[in-house]
Amino acid sequence: MSPRAPSALPRNAVVAATTITRHLREDPALFALLVSRRLPVAVTGRVARRILRHAAPESTSPVVLAAALVAGQDADLDRRLAVAVEAAPRPGRRARTTRRWAAEIAIAAGRVEPAEALIAAAPPGAARARTVARHQWYAGDMTGAVAQLEAAGRPAARLATRMRAELDVFSGWTPTLPERPAVAVDGRVLHVLINSLPHTGSGYAQRSHSILLAQRDHGLDPLAVTRLGYPVQVGRVLARDADVVDGITYRRLLPARLAPTGRDRLQQQAELLLDVGRRFRPSVVHGTTDFTNGIVARAVARSLGVPFVYEVRGQLADTWASTRPAEARASERYRLFQAREADLMRSADLVVTLGRAMRDPILAAGVPEDRIVLTPNAVGEAYLAPPLTPAAARERLGLPDDGPIVGTVSSLVDYEGLDDLVHAVALLAPSHPTVRLMIVGSGAAEPALRRAAEAAGIGDRAIFTGRVPRERAALYHQALDVFVVPRKDRAVTRVVTPLKPVEALASARPVVASDLPALREIVEDGVTGRLVPPEDPDALAGGLAALLADAGSRERMGAAGRDHVLTHRTWAANAAALAAAYERARGTTT
Template sequence: MACNLALAADTTVRRLREDPALFVLLLSRRLPSSVAGKVAHAVLNGAPIPAGSRLALTASLIAGDHRGLESRLRASAARRSHGGRRRWAAEVAVVAGRPDLADPLLGAAAPAHGALARTLARRLWYDGDVTGAISALDGEGRAARALQQRLISERQVLSGWAPRLPSAPVDPIGSRVLHLLTNSLPHTGSGYAQRSHSILLAQQHIGLDPLAVTRIGYPVLVGRALASDRDVVDGVPYQRLLEGRLPATTEQRLQRQAEAVLRLGEQFRPAVVHTTTDFTNALVGGAVARSLGVPWVYEVRGMLADTWASTRGEVARHSERYRLSNAREAEAMCAADLVITLGEEMRARIMEAGVDPARILLAPNGVGGPFLEEPLEPREARKQLGLDLPGPVIGTVSSLVDYEGLDTLIDATAVLAPSWPTLHLMIVGSGAAEAALRQRAARAGLTDRITFVGRVPRAEAAAYHQALDIFVVPRRDLSVTRTVTPLKPVEASASARPVVASDLPALREVVQDGRSGLLVTPEDAAALAMGLRRLLSDAAERVRMGRAGRAHVLAHRTWEANARSCADAYEKVRGRGQGNDGRRDGID
């Protein structure tokens, strides 16, 4: 506990010093969304405060009041104010994803020096100008030098650095698989964590012996100061790497992490090391596998450079950071003994990176556990959850982030609401876009027609899928959404619910248009409303599509089937890479 508290305190101090506006926003998200939003709105609607004050800007950011924030930032740029206030306004603009509004604030204060230089560096880093961000900190004070050293280290990791470990070959135990994860249950409930847990459970079920290790400092780094160094969830062990203080730079942290994972590997003696995106996990996992003398698998769950760029516009896709990150991902894919991925679109991207198709295995998102049981009817599921909604109920279970396109879903609901007096929209999940979505619902006059459920316990996730009459996936048309196949619509189909989704390549892999659901034009509220109207008007078609989707998922997309194909692939890579002495060829 003392170790965790020390790490939490050290992390808090660093984040406050290095990125104060982001720290405030992240801290607000640790509170229940309704609480944070109410406090922010109370500040904005209470006693008069200057529009460009730190308090007003911060409250607008937390409340998700994009229009009010833009107005306040423009006012701050137009008026003469002291450097500290302008700098905070620029910090808030960058964190809010509006660097265009930060530029006038920074430009008017040029030349940047001291604290303002740190803000300028964060502004350049936002666009992916790695070298420019580092150069902006030249010749500045102690705090700037600390930030510069961290950014230099990140550039090194993006540019070819890798952990160095001694050779430590083991006599592997054939059933053991060492998994390296970024985060996990029970502290993170994302689709990433859910997929990881489902894979680990299924591997246990078929006789493998998996051990999951999360990144160094997790989960204390995400605010779980009371966490243990080991969790067991449904019989699956999760090992944590916790220390009282972490090194300041990315290189040092990854080196420390690799050394800690190697010590675990020497004790555990895995036959395979299995790691997931991003490439920093691959750097650690690959180094540990080479040291132990066993093969390693890289599971590519997304193109994270595309995810990063999705909120930043075209400038990010031509940036130094984007180019370097993609190059490192390609390097990791080509170095792994086997690459696992989720769908055909991602397989194509991996082949473009130079990976032999014979070394790529498809392991699509699947279902297990309660999703295999016969689903309840929507009204019965809502009754069990205590939801007094006569229906019909449309909605989604999702992370609330911009690329999910939930603003389009709210707009489509506004189109449909006059024709269906009892229509209700239910959004289950949490995320960075929640405050802005609540604001949009209020402006549309839909506060009483939309329920933001928030994050729900994992045990209730299937029931919330079943509580919907129609499941909606209104993703925006971006590189990341065209490539990555999400988990939730697969679970919705397993729940016998029709899915209305954006017509994107990755979603065509999980929604059979006209059979298990409907595909509509992305980012088009009228088109989405038209698709929803068709199913709202025909209960029999909803049932038919739901049954067809469930049959397809149960036949082709289960975690146990994935686990068996992975186990077969593990055996093949072990056979390819081992010499007569049981060690991998080419390992010193």
């Protein structure tokens, strides 16, 4: 990796301090929750549980409510919020402050009804206006939130300015850049990313890295640039101006000062990215979802006079709505989000996406089929080598080998349905006394999943590894006897095809998955795994039991899955398809 410049640390410290200050001013409850999720669960969970053990049963102090939220003790949090609502009429300044903070924590936790009840009991003033606005913003009423703050006047002006700027971005604002055409160098591809290795290990970052490696091996010359302020804004204060991972360069945009609003920071990002583009002279600019990233990539491509490629990796408006009540899909934010994504796709010279289920809404948005390229999640590197047996992989990882292990490698978020997997294994436990559950990964749902395993009586059989090093991920796939994708039935899960089950198939492991359109593109029922009704732990337990009882079926399905992936889903094949599509796009823009 390239050395850090001497001035990087003080510069990054200023950026980090500015970011922390802004979040503390604008939404302290949400910021505290996000910080807690970036810390090791073993640490935050232990501290939170200690606070709860010493708290009075009826305490509704902000610290106790936050501890219940961080510890994943949903029932305790709901009970304490109900106590706060019951006590809402209590007079006194201290009681009013406690109610307001309880409302803020309820908003951050997505507890709509107690939040509304606590807000209703709050006295008028700027503090109440800020809480009301945050609640409206959470629900997707962006214009209403801004109006609430602007009516409150100067005490709410800072938050009003931030929300007004973000509403502008959702309403059609785009960065403006002068025309600065440069002589493009054939084969150079400028990728504009949200995040990346080595600081983020998500499926998004893994896919990006695999595409970059495959393009390099195909003879292209890719350069990746991440969003403004990343990774300093996610706590990496020692970040360099560039990281090199497996020979792939990730450039960082780390100015000494960040612009004050999200809209202005996007303009700042576009200007800095254009400077990179002028020096690199790409023949194509390739941006990814969401639209805030895409409009920056588009502005730079248009300024340089080269094709703009937009890669749709998810339906992020649906991802946002999936964590809220059903009416969120009728909200202003959802409507504007969808409209901006559709506009960006229609304006792109080429739209790249992951599968057929994701292609359909792109076609519905008005993008011609001949401008859409499918590059499915795929495999390369470690997954191309012959996989180890489960016993051999467990030995390397130091895992127990006294019975079968079922589980998953995933981000631990609610829509992945891992609570259903916990319940399914609990149903299996009486008839399968040696079966173990392993969940590899980290995320907001981890504390609740750990508690669910304990409550279901399988705490001693459940292995939670947390985030694992990228170079060992293939071993964890191979340590499983059956890989499970128990996704909930949501708009986002019906269309977005995940990466991890593809890697599991390449590892010759059968996959039991929820019967959803996107997952049907990966798992062929009865051939490479089993499809079961989503959100049905009994059916999931039945699918697992059938495979655990038949080692021959596991072996046949695993072999069929590996053969299919190596034939149809490799990053090398994707790189070839993208290179040809880039050439076609260049031909239509010259």
